[in-house]
Amino acid sequence: MNDRPTPTPAPDRPALPRLGVFGLMLGIFLATLDGQIVSTALPTIVGDLGGLDHFSWSVTAYLLTMAAATPLWGKLGDLYGRKxxxxxxxxxxxxxxxxxxxAQSMGQLIAFRAVQxxxxxxxxxxxxxxxxxLVPPQERGRIQSMVGVMLPVSFVGGPLLGGFITDYMDWRWTFYVNVPIGVIALLAVAKGVRLPAHRVTGRVDYLGASLLTAGILALxxxxxxxxxxxxxxxxxxxxxxxxxxxxLAWFVRVEQRAAEPITPPRLFSSREFTLAQILSFLVGAILVSVINYLxxxxxxxQGASPTVSGMLILPLxxxxxxAQLTIGRLMDRGGLERVVPLTGGAVTVVGTVLLLLLGTDTPLPAASALTLVVGVGVGILMQSTLLTTMNNAxxxxMGAATxxxxxxxxxxxxxxxxxxxxVHSSRMADVLAGRLGSDAEERLTAGGELTPALLKDMSAGVRHTVEDAVSSGLHGVVVGAAVLSVITFATAWFIRATPAPDPATAEAAVTASAPETDSVRTPPAD
Structure with missing residues (x-):
């Protein structure tokens, strides 16, 4: 006779069907793909609409409003329903x-990009x-691995799609192509995701949101x-x-007193949550810097075209x-919360140091292959920080945390x-001014005479000088990224190892962590 007690069943949790997953993934794909498609078409867009001096604002307006709105959307979902x-x-x-x-002018485009x-x-x-x-902690890694696929796919596919549309269609389709994808995502989520309707007592912290927006704008x-x-x-x-x-100082003070803060200070009471945000900040700086200058x-x-240059960082x-596909599944098993970011930090340090080998005489295949290691390290860090954040909220x-x-x-x-x-601009200017003179340096960097197409028609001496200057600038960026990688590796040492969760009780623990102030209305479905 078996006297072993029967395990207490975990509480029921709404299933996340494949149709719902598909809709959510399409939304994430839209968020990461749009900027990559538009970046390829922007020179053509600006040439058509005019206003070259406002070129950067068509990008800045989008990034600014997106950054400012991110925590606000998260909090709105927490209070009034995530779906x-x-x-x-x-x-x-x-x-x-x-x-x-x-859009018919650059002013309109900038304003509409802000809305977007x-x-x-x-x-x-x-x-x-x-x-x-919807997904219990021990299964989040598998789902987040699917999420992790979206970023590299969009970084590779976006420029290629944007270049194709710009070359063979009208640039306006770089925007219109989002519409059918977005409509499919809406229909899939509306049909495939079922959440219990809920409403938490409280109002959105509009003062905190305003202060955060002002701080991000100034930053x-x-x-x-x-x-x-x-x-x-x-x-x-x-x-x-x-x-x-x-x-930001006023924002912190307001958040400490608000009934429903945009970024709840209680989240940072978790040491692992706080460290995950520091690591996320550092890995964001490393990734964006390297991707922009490679x-x-x-x-x-290397003499590659804009489209081919995007293909050359395909190993990254x-x-x-x-890394993201692998790490998501490994962290499902638990007990690796410290090992994974340490590994990611170490691999990123090695990867950034390897990029110092890039020079004017580096063979093209080797230059492309050298980007692989830093890509692995960044992928490990991005996946682990996201999972650590979600598992400590x-x-x-959950909306505020993500x-x-x-x-x-x-x-x-x-x-x-x-x-x-x-740093990149300073090192480039030093090389150009030292060999060609300050007037030539000013003409090349500020006068609009330094483009890959124009470089091919310059004399061999000027061409070699520009190549050395660009290589020197890249080395400055890579050294900075290597320093950030070392700081990342050192920060990961402070993360504490935790035992692997018991799958039989994981869902019960997550459900129990929700405070009683959540007044949940079960019917009808959200």
Missing amino acids: GAYINSVLLFLIGTVLCGL GLGAGGLMVGALAVIGV TLLASWAGTTYAWTSWQIAALAVAVVLS PQYMQFV MLGMLT APRD GTVTLVRTIGGSLGVAVLGA
Whole structure:
């Protein structure tokens, strides 16, 4: 006779059907694909609409509103229903997308890109929040592996699709192509995702949202203008720095007192959650900096076309893809919360150091292959930080938690590319001025005479000098990325190892972590 007690069954949790997963994945794909498609078409768009001096704002407006809206969408989902918040964000994104395709001037395009960014802020965080609530911790790695596929696929496919549309169709279709994808995502989520309707007592912290938006705006302007539009020591940059500090300091104070804060301070009571945000910030800075300057090296030094230069960093993307698929499944088993980020930090250090081998005489296949290792390291870190964030947040805070990790990574990328971009520009200018003179350097860098197409018609001496300058600038970026990688590896040492979860009780533990203040209305379905 078997006297072993029967395990207590875990509480019922709504299933996440394949149709719902498909819709959520399409939303994430939209969020990551749009920027890659448009980036390829922007030179043509600006040439058609005019306003070259406002070129950067067509990108900045989108990134700014997306970053500012991300935590707000997460909180709206936590308070009023995650499925509804997600669907509304997709609708707003599609409205902005259609308006961008109809734009008749650069002013209109910038304004409509801002609208599009407001919707985009809810695509990633909305999908992750729904997944975080419906999927138990021991199964999240498998689902997040699927999410992790979206980023490298969009980084590779986006530029290729954008180039094809620009070359063979009208540039406006770089926006319109999002519409059928978005409509399919809406229908799939509406039909395939069923959540219990819920409403938490409380109101959105609009003061906190305003302060966070102001802080991000000032930070974005500072990162975009410092060292380029204005000198680092100018009063404009100093004023922006003061605005950043005051806005964010006031935001922290407001969040500590708000009944339903945008970013609940209780999340940071978890040591692992806090460390995951630090790691996310660092890996965002590393990834965005490397991805932005490797194609430039491939075009100026290796002589690749814009489309081919995107293909040449395919090993980096494949490394990210492989790492994210593998790490998600490994972390399902538990007990690897410390080992995985340590491994990712170590691999990223090795990968960034290997990029120092890139030079003017590096064979093209070797230059492409050298990007693989840093891609693996970044993929490990991105997947582990996301899973750690979700596993250390209660169900009621899932939207705020995923919004926080996405926002922190975005800010890290913006600051990383701004600071290391200044290093890149400085090293390039030093080489050009030292060999060609300051007048020639000014003419090449500020006069619009330095493009991959124009470089081919220059004399051999000038061409070799430019190649050396671009290589020197890339080395400055890579050294900065290597330093950030070392800091990442050191930070990962502070993460504590945790025992593997018991699958029989994991769901019960997650459900029990939801506070009683969540007034859940079971019927009808959301």
